[in-house]
Amino acid sequence: MVVPLSFGIVRLMPSSLIKLPRTINPLYLYTRVPLSIFRNGSIRFGPIFQASLHSSSTRDSRPAQVSFDQSEIVFIGTGTSEGIPRVSCLTNPNKTCPVCFKAAEPGSRNKRLNTSLLVRLPRPLGECNILIDAGKFFYHSALRWFPAYGIRTIDAVIITHSHADAIGGLDDLRDWTNNVQPSVPIYTALRDFEVMNKTHYYLVDKSGVTPGAAVSDLQFNIIQEEPFLVHDLQFIPLPVWHGRGYRSLGFRFGNICYISDVSEIPEDTYPLLENCGILILDALRPDRSSSTHFGLPKALEEVRKIRPKRTLFTGMMHLMDHDEVNSNLVKLKETEGLDVQLSYDGLRVPVSL
């Protein structure tokens, strides 16, 4: 299927303010005119920003690391907003939650931090790392997996939606932009950018930051619900509902479809899921859906409808015991030919991109 490419851009520019009304006509962004939107509602025009694949300083600072010539996805986090184990379960005198106690043991696959995925692409000048979401626990996830897997740079971050478990780690990117690379391009829908403009106002408009304070240097790129390129890899947004009236984006890249936060898939999105090789899908709890997330029964219903070659569930809460649920899911291969499993933090899957 040929899909037209549209690419709106927001970039902060240091001069030439043009005041426009607070309300921004979304159609304006379809003109491909580069914009900068500020907290006071003003907009600046500036030259088109293209995120560089790798800055020279990035390459220079790259240490010897594990080399690989195969693309892969790494599950940086596969859990709910509060993380697993829950503190409240570990402090409960009645010890009613076996999964959280298991999760507290070293190496447990029940230990899950905020949902996030890293796409690693081999490139002639070094690997390119594209992160989907950086939530509240991003620092802790990165601490766990980046050194272990030899991951150095963050060459882009794509945002699914603006809940805290998807954007809460934007401040943590300061370690990269201060010590690894000049900046991190962020790809986000306008509605989520507007949220960041409140939650992370000092990263959107750095004019109020105390001189010398080394906050994250982020470059915001506004995406539409149309395909866009990040470092030559095409991402197709998969618009879904994440609670009534609240939009979240999944993303398709190659034959991989990633939908981390969903309560309903609109009919228009299903054609984008055809011929899916790996489906990564939200499955919050074993028994039922919530108002904002698929439960396992609904997620399996969607798998039967979408028919991917392989499915890995993500976004699991503490009621989902990794081994127990997976031992039940594996039976579906025999009975229905479905290859479905729970993912886990740190899971690496080689892919062709």
Ligand SMILES: [Zn+2]
């Ligand atoms: Zn628990």
Ligand SMILES: [Zn+2]
């Ligand atoms: Zn959410």
